[in-house]
Amino acid sequence: MTDYVRDGRLAACFSPSSCLFSYAYACEGRPQVALQWPAKCLLNTRDNKGFSLIELLIVVAIILIIAAVAIPNLLRARIAANEASAAQSLRQINTAEFAYNAAYPNLGYSTDLASLGGAPPCSPSSATACLLDNVLASAIPGSAGKSGYVFAATGITAGGMTTSFITDFCSTEDGVIRFDAGQSGATPVTTVSDCQAFTMMQ
16 A cells, blocks of 8 residues: 555555545646646646747847848948939930931030930920930939939030030049049039049949
């Protein structure tokens, strides 16, 4: 005979299988009913899985750290992409200026950016040469611009003929794109000498 103690009660049993209990006891912190000794849990004791407040705060903190690292890099990449788009737009403006000069040799270069474009359907003329996409030709100061930039093409007239032009960042009839970081509120250059003093874009 073996003595078994359970929940403060002593039961004399000849074997574990013959020692029956009918009173309630706690199994893994939950009220259960014992039918035999050794007592077995009759109900399915599932673990309640979930996030604690500390775990949730840790996850939020990790997400914020990743965002703090990623967002500035994303903004820098966007700025670089916009600058690359602006440089490509200047190349297109230069090409359109050279084509304008070839098409209208008696006028020389275009006097402004709008003269290089034209709303579709476009009929070529000296006022709307249809040499440039009109979205770019309309991206002048005061407009929404293109890729975050506005553009200007200033014709320089001498002796009744436009002999040169300046586009911003800037570029002249030599086709070299130049840039200058400038100051807040700085105005675009309007002379060839000022433009050629800028740093050449590599």
